[in-house]
Amino acid sequence: MAGNDSQLSRRSFLKAAGSATVAATATSSVAGCLGGGDGGGDGGGTLRYGRSAHSDTLDPQNTTSGEVSKVTNQIYDGLINFKPGEATLTESLATDWSMDDESVTLDLREDAQFDDGTDFTADDFIATYRRFVDEDYEYYFEDASVYGPFTLGAWIDSVEKDGDYTLNITLTQPYAPFLRNLAMFAAVVMSKDDIESDFNFNADANGTGPFQLDELDNANGRIRLTPNDNYWGDGPRVGELLYIERGQNSTRAQALVEEELEIIDNLDPDTITTVEDADNTEVVRGQGINIGYMVFNQSRVEAFRDKRVRQAISYAVDTESIVEEVYEGLASNANQPCPPALFGHNPDIEDYPQDLEQAQTLLEDAGYGDGFSFQLTTFQNARGYNPAPLPTAETIRTNLGEIGIEVEIDDRQFSDYLTYTGEGKHDASLSGWYTDNADPDNFYYVLLHPQVESPEGQDYVDWSTEGFNASNRAAWANEEYMGLVEEAQRTSDQSTREDLYHQAAEIAHEEAPWVYLDYADEVRGVRENVSNYTVSAIGGPHLHLVEVE
Amino acid sequence: MVSKRFIVKRLLLLVPVLFGVATVVFAILHLSPGDPALTIAGERASQEFVEEVRANLGLDDPLWEQYLRFLRETAMLDFGQSYQVQRGTPVSSILADRLPITIELAILGQIAGLLFGLPLGILSAVKKDTLTDHFTRIGALAGISVPIYWSGPLLILLFAQILGVLPTSGRISSSYFVDSTTGLILVDTLIEGNFAAFESAARHLLMPIVVLGVYSMAFISRMMRSSMLEVVRMDYMRTARAKGQGAKITVMKHGLRNAFIPVITIIGIMFGGLLGGSVLTETVFEINGIGTLLVSAIERSDYPVVQATVLVFAFMYTLVNLFVDITYSMLDPRIEQ
Numbered sequence: 083m084a085g086n087d088s089q090l091s092r093r094s095f096l097k098a099a100g101s102a103t104v105a106a107t108a109t110s111s112v113a114g115c116l117g118g119g120d121g122g123g124d125g126g127g128t129l130r131y132g133r134s135a136h137s138d139t140l141d142p143q144n145t146t147s148g149e150v151s152k153v154t155n156q157i158y159d160g161l162i163n164f165k166p167g168e169a170t171l172t173e174s175l176a177t178d179w180s181m182d183d184e185s186v187t188l189d190l191r192e193d194a195q196f197d198d199g200t201d202f203t204a205d206d207f208i209a210t211y212r213r214f215v216d217e218d219y220e221y222y223f224e225d226a227s228v229y230g231p232f233t234l235g236a237w238i239d240s241v242e243k244d245g246d247y248t249l250n251i252t253l254t255q256p257y258a259p260f261l262r263n264l265a266m267f268a269a270v271v272m273s274k275d276d277i278e279s280d281f282n283f284n285a286d287a288n289g290t291g292p293f294q295l296d297e298l299d300n301a302n303g304r305i306r307l308t309p310n311d312n313y314w315g316d317g318p319r320v321g322e323l324l325y326i327e328r329g330q331n332s333t334r335a336q337a338l339v340e341e342e343l344e345i346i347d348n349l350d351p352d353t354i355t356t357v358e359d360a361d362n363t364e365v366v367r368g369q370g371i372n373i374g375y376m377v378f379n380q381s382r383v384e385a386f387r388d389k390r391v392r393q394a395i396s397y398a399v400d401t402e403s404i405v406e407e408v409y410e411g412l413a414s415n416a417n418q419p420c421p422p423a424l425f426g427h428n429p430d431i432e433d434y435p436q437d438l439e440q441a442q443t444l445l446e447d448a449g450y451g452d453g454f455s456f457q458l459t460t461f462q463n464a465r466g467y468n469p470a471p472l473p474t475a476e477t478i479r480t481n482l483g484e485i486g487i488e489v490e491i492d493d494r495q496f497s498d499y500l501t502y503t504g505e506g507k508h509d510a511s512l513s514g515w516y517t518d519n520a521d522p523d524n525f526y527y528v529l530l531h532p533q534v535e536s537p538e539g540q541d542y543v544d545w546s547t548e549g550f551n552a553s554n555r556a557a558w559a560n561e562e563y564m565g566l567v568e569e570a571q572r573t574s575d576q577s578t579r580e581d582l583y584h585q586a587a588e589i590a591h592e593e594a595p596w597v598y599l600d601y602a603d604e605v606r607g608v609r610e611n612v613s614n615y616t617v618s619a620i621g622g623p624h625l626h627l628v629e630v631e
Numbered sequence: 632m633v634s635k636r637f638i639v640k641r642l643l644l645l646v647p648v649l650f651g652v653a654t655v656v657f658a659i660l661h662l663s664p665g666d667p668a669l670t671i672a673g674e675r676a677s678q679e680f681v682e683e684v685r686a687n688l689g690l691d692d693p694l695w696e697q698y699l700r701f702l703r704e705t706a707m708l709d710f711g712q713s714y715q716v717q718r719g720t721p722v723s724s725i726l727a728d729r730l731p732i733t734i735e736l737a738i739l740g741q742i743a744g745l746l747f748g749l750p751l752g753i754l755s756a757v758k759k760d761t762l763t764d765h766f767t768r769i770g771a772l773a774g775i776s777v778p779i780y781w782s783g784p785l786l787i788l789l790f791a792q793i794l795g796v797l798p799t800s801g802r803i804s805s806s807y808f809v810d811s812t813t814g815l816i817l818v819d820t821l822i823e824g825n826f827a828a829f830e831s832a833a834r835h836l837l838m839p840i841v842v843l844g845v846y847s848m849a850f851i852s853r854m855m856r857s858s859m860l861e862v863v864r865m866d867y868m869r870t871a872r873a874k875g876q877g878a879k880i881t882v883m884k885h886g887l888r889n890a891f892i893p894v895i896t897i898i899g900i901m902f903g904g905l906l907g908g909s910v911l912t913e914t915v916f917e918i919n920g921i922g923t924l925l926v927s928a929i930e931r932s933d934y935p936v937v938q939a940t941v942l943v944f945a946f947m948y949t950l951v952n953l954f955v956d957i958t959y960s961m962l963d964p965r966i967e968q
Contacts, residue, residue, distance in 0.1 A: 130805055136919075139718040146673040224687060225719060228676040284719045297808055300717060301728045302801065303919055306808060326805050329917050333799045336792060342805065494664070497932050500674060501666040504681075518675070528675070552678060 127630035128322040129612070131623075132334045132343035136303040136327040140295065141283035142270050143214050143226050148516070151267035153305055153325055156625055157197075158270035158289035161188055161207060161249075162261055164621030167368060169423055169520035171265055175202060175290060176249075181261060181574060184239070186251040195312035196273045197294040204243035209274035211241050221277050229268035233518070237263070256572040258579060259521035265621065266519050292318045292626035303327030317626035319614070332356070338363055338607045344630055345615060345623075346607040350469055351410040357607040368604040368617030371423045371517040373416055373525065374467035375596040376458070376478065376510060380542035381557035383509045385454050387542055392594040394444035396434040399481045399597050403436075408473045409600060416598035418587040419525045423601075423619065425576065426522020426583035431591050434598070441485045453486025456509040460491065461499040467514030467602045474512060474599070504552050506545035512599075513555055520620040522583045526567045530595060532559040541593070558595035637960065641953050645946070652945040653705055656938050657698055667714055667932040688714065701938065710939035715931040716924065722939045726921065730943065731814025732802070733920035736912065737905040739840045744847025744901065749894075751848070752855020757882065759860065767852060774849025779842055779908055783915035786838045797838055800917035804831040839916045843908055847901050854897045858890040865889070892962050899955030903948040 135149045142154045163174035176188040194202040212219035214226050215235035237260055239252045253260060263269060273281075273288055281288070287295040292315065293307035307323040326343060328334035335353035337343045339360040349357065349365070357363045376399070378386035385391045405413050417433045420426040445451055458478060460471045468474060472493060479489040494502060503511045517524050532543045533551035536559035543550055543559045550557070563586050570582035591598075604619050611631040616624060668685035669676070676684070685691045689700065704711065710722035717725050755767040791799040802816050803809065807828040809819045817836070820829035862868060863886060871881045910922035917923075921940050928936035 128806075138713075138716060141718070144718050146675060228672050228680050231677075231680065232675050284717070299808065300725075301732060301811065301814070301919055302803065303917075304805065304808075324805055327917070327919075328800060330800070333787075333917060336799055340795070342798075495930065497666070497670040497930065498664040501664065501669050504666075504669050504674075515674075550678075553675060 127320045128324060129320040129345070129625060129628055129630050130324045130326055130343045131625065132326050132328045132337055132346040134327070134329055134331070134334065134348045136300065137305060137325070139284045140287045140298065142268050142272075143210075143223055143230065144284065146227050146229060146268075152623060153307070154270060154287065154289075155267055155291070155622060156293040156307055156323065157287045157291045157295060157310075158272065159194070159291045160265050160267075160270045161190070162265040164265050164520065164618065166622060166624040166627065167616040167618050169371060169620055171261060174265075175207075175271055176264075179261065183256045183574070184253040186249075186253065186260060188249045188251070190247040190249065191314060192247050194290045194314045196288050196290055197310040197312055198273070198288050199312060200273060200275060202271065202273075202290050203246040204249050205246070206274045207249060207271050208241055208243060209277045210270075210272045211238070213272070213277050214268075227268065229266065229518075233263040233266050233268055256574065258571055258574055259519055259523045262519035262521045267621075290314065293323055296322075313626075315626070319627065319629045320625075323625055335607060338609060341609065344609045344612050345628075347605075348466070349605045349607055350464060351412065353607070354412075354605065362610050364608050364610065366606045366608050366615070366617055368619055369421075369423050370413075370466070370602045370604045371421055371520055371619040372467045372515060372602055373419065373421055374413070374512070374514040374599040374602060375416065376599060377503075377508070377513050377555040377596055378510055378594075379506065379508050379545075379555065379557060380595070381506055381545040383456055385448075385450055385456070386510070387540070388448045388450075389593055390444040390448035391450055393434075394441040394448070394450075394485065395482060395487070396594045396597050397437045397441040397444065398485050398487075399434075399478050400436040401433065401597070401599055404474055404477050405600050408470045408477060409602070410469075412469055412605060413467075413600035413602040416600050418591050418598060419530055419596075420522045420583065420587060421517075421525070421601040424517075424520060424522050424525075425580050426526065426570075426587070428584040428587035428591075430584075431587055434594075436481070438484055445485060445487075451486075453488065455488035455490065457490045457492045459499065459503060459508040459511040460493050461496045461512070462493050463496060465514060466516065466604075467600065468512060469602070471512055478597075503555055506552070506555075506557070508555070511555060513596075517620055522579070523567070523571050526583060526586050526590075527571055528553055530554055530556065530558055530590060531564055531567050532557065534559075536561045536564060556595040558593070560589060560593055560595075563589045563593070638953075638957065641956060645949055645953075648949055649942060649945060650702075653702065653938070653942060654698075656941045657701055660934050660937060661694060661697075665932040667934055670932045671714055705938070705942065711935035713928075713933055713936050715933040716928050716936050722935045725924065725936065726939060726943060728811070728814065729919060729921045729924050732816075732918060733906065733909045733913070733922060734947075735815040735817065736836070736839055736843060736909055736918070736920060737902060739836065740843025740847055740905050740908075740912075741898070741902055743840055743844025744851050745898070747844070748848035748851025749855055752852035752894075753859055753882070753887075755852065755856040756859030756863065757878075764856075768856070771849040771853045771856075774845045775853070777845075779846065779911040780915060782845065783838070783842050783912060786842065787915070790838060798835050800835075802832060802835050802918055803828060804835070807831055839912050839918060842912055842915075843905055846908060847905060850897055850901055850904075851894060854894050855890065858893045859886060862886045862890045888962060892959060895955055895958055895962070899952050902951045906944055906947060 137150045137153050139145050139150060140154060142158060159174045161174060161176040162171050165172045175191050175194055177191050178189040180187050190204055211234060213221050213223045214230040216222055237253050237257045239254045242250045244250055276288055285298055292310055292313045294310040296308045297306040305325040309318045328337055331350050331353045334346045335356040338346045339356060354365055357365050378392050380386045401415055405415050415433045417431050418428060458475050460475045464470060475491045479491060482489050502508060515529055532554050534543055534547050534549050537543060541560045542557045545557055566582050566586040570579045573579050604617050606617055608615055613629045615628045618624060668681050668690055672681045672684045713720050713722055713725055751767050755764045758764050787799050790797040809823055809828055812819050812822050816832040817829060820832050868881060868885055871885050909920055910925060913920045913922035914926060925940045
């Protein structure tokens, strides 16, 4: 058994290494340095990936689930991909690209084939796009997920090919994050032949990626992939990749320690201890691209429309102790909408310290010196950005009790929570977000822009406003912030965008539409016989590069 | 001999029972919080997109229309497609995958319960008020009192984590992929002639079967004991003994058949209990039967899967009880009247 000290020092080292890498590259990266394989594996061995839930489909256009993308990202390729462990883009089915305002041109790879042996061409992307968003297309997919309009449909005016290996895409407006949308799991390319036949994408798969589907075993929660002999890139370096469902964190960790699995995800503090204490496994961390926060619903609660009340609550909540004690160090403190892994994060902003005197003063200035009460709605089960929702809510209740604010906790099962908060019935709620495309816009615009005009003389909108973006659970509508975020969305120059987002971050910090809680780490358990594994917060997991001894 | 009329009458009774269950489950689902359209659409969806999903699913129709459509389709054994658990897959196909898993567990649990419960019950009755009797009764009481969600993890802790002799979860080791011919893993491994896979499956199923079997055994042995004690006091037993028949033959020949009647009722009820217990057992041992399917479908507001699973539970329960009644009337023809 490895001693606890060495385990702890490795954990601290990995955390520090992760932060340092992120600081240098504005991305999240921790190398799976357990053996440090140098590539060139012989394609042997079995890699068993343990996870908490089985895939509910194999169709990337029929889901928003990350569990599905863990598998489909091995089978399908997008035009563009994320580098392992980073938020930067790299070539995939497109080898080169350019974007000029509303015009995007992509040169496509000529040596890619689907695993059934057919060649990949521009027609495959066009059919994929049309299946996802074009209601006039004969093979339009009626059950397409929200990623259809969210990633492609809302932004693309037309897609045309110039020969078999060049795509010209015209956008509806200049939209800087577009290339990142092409790298999302939902935008992977399917075969036109399959789309225009009765291929069952829910239960079968045919892609250009490193692996191919060998067996989908729903009865036992398993999926077996084998190498795609037609793969254009490097790898895979294992002969077989198994996804195995182990719903309970403890049994998943136990299975790793007992060498029944090679990699596991979704670790909580208890299972981290199990993995750290074993002599044949390691905990590997990477910086996440997510945020956990508490929303003030300004459409519903009058007191929350006063900035001083929101700031008072931000000063009263002890976020440092929530991160250290409740989340047991699995996260870092948040102070603005965009996490540090992305270029839109403003490093000059400091956390709200817990300062009850300041909080009380602000409340008195706002006319709420005698306190008030509100309901705090929360989901019940842990989520990545909030590993302990109920203890978090209880800490907030205790903290706010000290400045005379009475909090009633309203905990709900997740789908009920989504419905309730989606309809704007919450006073305040615990919430969180995982990035879709690793672009700051995915936080600033999606979560805090109402996507309707800001009413004259107020910086919130009524929930029932037609076209209102309900992902903005705070109903916040600050005109200056909205202007900056809109401009950043239309600007292609990265340093200009960075500057605009930094200004938006200052406003979002000062105006406090949320209590910023945490940015959670990505944590995996890995066996010592695994090398070349990289924790990725976006894209991947890049398992075709992994070797198993 | 059981008359056809009796069986037909009992089968016809299934119709109002299933209709009642269907109505209740429909009402509960639609009254409970959680919006399937929003759950499917996800956090990123606009209100407009959610409404589109709702319309696609027919959930924007008036409730009575949805109810009538549900009844009509259910009557034609069309349970629709799963919203979430296995998106776009016909529910009947999901149930065909999952049902054998639960049935295998319930049958093996019941067999284990009978194998140990019946002899222990008889032994306890025959050796009334002896140490054996006390020991058996205490064991049975413990078996009934210990809930599955406690005994299951305890067994896992002992045999999987401390002793390391049995696997913690699942039905078979990840290295074995077996063609699903019957859906019963033990049978399928034998059909393939893969004895290593059979051994793996047997080792995986041992703890779940013990957990279910102990519960069943405890009930059966208690019922068998009291039933035997009652029968032993009957005049015909005394007469048999007075005729000089040995104690063993008296019990086996005259006692057992009559003592079985109430026990068989318990077996029927127990089988229903085992199906219910499968929800807990499958959850604890992470086995993907209809118990875990139901839990997962409820969590994700997957209406078609919840409705079909509850109906299947109800159908199996009533069917098992029908078999019990038939057996019962064979043992005591007066019942049929």
